[in-house]
Amino acid sequence: MTRFSAAALVRNALNGQTGWTAQWPDAEPKGAYDVVIVGAGGHGLGAAYYLAKEHGITNVAVIEKGWLGGGNTGRNTTIIRSNYLYDESARLYDHALDLWEGLSQELNYNVMFSRRGVMMLAHNVHDVQSFQRHVHANRLNGVDNRWLTSAEAKDHCPPLNISADARYPVLGAALQKRAGTARHDAVAWGYARAAAARGVDIVQNCPVTAIRRGADGAVEGVETARGLIRAKKVAVSAAGHTSVLMDTAGVRMPLESFPLQALVSEPVKPCFPGVVMSNAVHAYMSQSDKGELVIGSGTDQYTSYSKRGGLPLIEHTLAAICEIFPIFSRMRMLRKWGGTVDVTPDRSAILGTTPVPGLYVNCGWGTGGFKATPGAAHTLAHTVARGEPHAINAPFTLDRFRTGRLIDEAAAAAVAH
Amino acid sequence: MLLIHCPYCDETLPEMEFAYAGEAHVARPVDPSRTTDEEWRDHLFVRSNTRGPHAERWRHVHGCARFFNAVRDTVTDRVLATYPAGSPRPDLPGKDTP
Numbered sequence A: 001m002t003r004f005s006a007a008a009l010v011r012n013a014l015n016g017q018t019g020w021t022a023q024w025p026d027a028e029p030k031g032a033y034d035v036v037i038v039g040a041g042g043h044g045l046g047a048a049y050y051l052a053k054e055h056g057i058t059n060v061a062v063i064e065k066g067w068l069g070g071g072n073t074g075r076n077t078t079i080i081r082s083n084y085l086y087d088e089s090a091r092l093y094d095h096a097l098d099l100w101e102g103l104s105q106e107l108n109y110n111v112m113f114s115r116r117g118v119m120m121l122a123h124n125v126h127d128v129q130s131f132q133r134h135v136h137a138n139r140l141n142g143v144d145n146r147w148l149t150s151a152e153a154k155d156h157c158p159p160l161n162i163s164a165d166a167r168y169p170v171l172g173a174a175l176q177k178r179a180g181t182a183r184h185d186a187v188a189w190g191y192a193r194a195a196a197a198r199g200v201d202i203v204q205n206c207p208v209t210a211i212r213r214g215a216d217g218a219v220e221g222v223e224t225a226r227g228l229i230r231a232k233k234v235a236v237s238a239a240g241h242t243s244v245l246m247d248t249a250g251v252r253m254p255l256e257s258f259p260l261q262a263l264v265s266e267p268v269k270p271c272f273p274g275v276v277m278s279n280a281v282h283a284y285m286s287q288s289d290k291g292e293l294v295i296g297s298g299t300d301q302y303t304s305y306s307k308r309g310g311l312p313l314i315e316h317t318l319a320a321i322c323e324i325f326p327i328f329s330r331m332r333m334l335r336k337w338g339g340t341v342d343v344t345p346d347r348s349a350i351l352g353t354t355p356v357p358g359l360y361v362n363c364g365w366g367t368g369g370f371k372a373t374p375g376a377a378h379t380l381a382h383t384v385a386r387g388e389p390h391a392i393n394a395p396f397t398l399d400r401f402r403t404g405r406l407i408d409e410a411a412a413a414a415v416a417h
Numbered sequence B: 001m002l003l004i005h006c007p008y009c010d011e012t013l014p015e016m017e018f019a020y021a022g023e024a025h026v027a028r029p030v031d032p033s034r035t036t037d038e039e040w041r042d043h044l045f046v047r048s049n050t051r052g053p054h055a056e057r058w059r060h061v062h063g064c065a066r067f068f069n070a071v072r073d074t075v076t077d078r079v080l081a082t083y084p085a086g087s088p089r090p091d092l093p094g095k096d097t098p
Helices: A006-014 A042-055 A087-107 A125-140 A150-156 A184-197 A239-247 A311-324 A370-386 A409-413 B037-044
Strands: A032-038 A060-063 A118-122 A146-148 A172-176 A201-203 A208-213 A219-224 A227-236 A256-265 A275-278 A283-287 A293-299 A333-343 A350-353 A359-363 B003-006 B011-014 B019-023 B053-059 B067-073 B079-084
Touching: A032 A042, A032 A219, A042 A060, A042 A184, A042 A359, A042 A370, A060 A184, A060 A227, A087 A184, A087 A370, A118 A125, A118 A150, A125 A146, A125 A172, A146 A150, A150 A172, A184 A201, A184 A370, A208 A227, A208 A239, A227 A239, A227 A370, A239 A256, A239 A333, A239 A359, A256 A311, A275 A311, A283 A311, A293 A311, A350 A370, A359 A370, B003 B079
Parallel strands: A032 A060, A032 A227, A060 A201, A118 A275, A227 A359
Antiparallel strands: A118 A172, A146 A172, A208 A219, A219 A227, A256 A293, A256 A333, A275 A283, A283 A293, A350 A359, B003 B011, B019 B053, B053 B067, B067 B079
16 A cells, blocks of 8 residues: 655656555455454444554454445535534534544545534524524533624625525524535545555455354354354444344344435535535535535435435425525536435434444434544444443443433434434 | 325325324333333334335325325335225235345
8 A cells, every 4th residue: 555645646746657556455355353344334444443553453354235435425415513412422523523633644545624614504593592502512512613693604605595585584503613524435445545554354245144143142243145254243334224234133223214315516616615504494505625516405204225215305405405595596406316324213323332242333323424434433443342332432322222311412403413 | 206095095196295104003012100111112212124015104194184004115115005094014925025
């Protein structure tokens, strides 16, 4: 693996770009590993990287049924923020944000993290009260977030319609300036390259069909399309298919899988600063570095593994976008797609141990897993290596649905997480 | 877009007429005071999340406003059958295939 640097760029410019090597090998699975991670998205690859780097566990395989980063890592709208209401969530997402800020340097790979700000619009009195409560709670937790008047919101984002007779009047907004976006593919590629450089095997096109448990109940390994792979520790990081996989280990999960859609417009010149979200009308938008407007909304109403959603939702979202930003009413949309997100009843993730010895799970990120990638990966690696929770992921247990100690972001944020 | 047949109105109509209402045939515990924490967890929070034919509740909100059940394949999104609330799940060929 060639280390990326200005000197390497110059050297390769002079020698006809012949000095670059493959970024990671496409590994054939061995018969056994210390740790098997199911799912080569940002979360799984990141966990493999931190296992190798921080815990010295390098005999690790990341097993992926499709191609690397082809699930929700490659399908999301790349929004990164940490302005969550509850202390537990604020700590987790702010930990992720801390890691995002140094990630390109850490991985020697440009993940294009951009602190362009995330602004959430308040359209009614309830929104105003709720977002101001968020701003105060965030400040108490040391999380950056501030309240803007509608004029300040317009100043931050000129395409915004703040006229008094708008269909969705803007009464104010909450702005997290430290929030932003990153290049989603680069996150998966950067972690894959850095993990492979430390000896992690990345196995693609290899569906895991079942988790195998021994006579004592502990994990023995995973059955895959290419045979049994033994491991005393298995971490499932399989997003929308987590419950299907966990069923094979005899663990029923409090998860439901929904389609989540997104779409992009034709590329245009830079015209839209940062990310703007409207939770009340289920629409959010940013502009990618290529110039496309990236638009997302809430999930479809029914559970599905189809990786498609219905057109009514897209229509609803675009109707809202055109009302909030009238200048985009004649933009042409280039493409739309869907992913399968696993949603928990309290809209907070499940991250940690399971009733099965040696089986760990990282799931339930619902519609907002991308922003958590480094934080989830980092704390999952800790939990897998030590067999115990990290201080930050400790509240996000599977057991909270039995004890009732929920982290109810569903009530706090309701949508568009 | 889903096309769903309302068993009461006897019409096949677009998804926008209907509201999804979660998994069907989830029975409430008979004796709440004797129900354990594990049973409450399973009743309140754990769902089958089936990949394949899935029995689920729908409500014809913009029509007769009544609840009914449907079996829908969650991989293809095809609605395989609809039936009135309270009726048992119909036996469909291959309904247990994952």
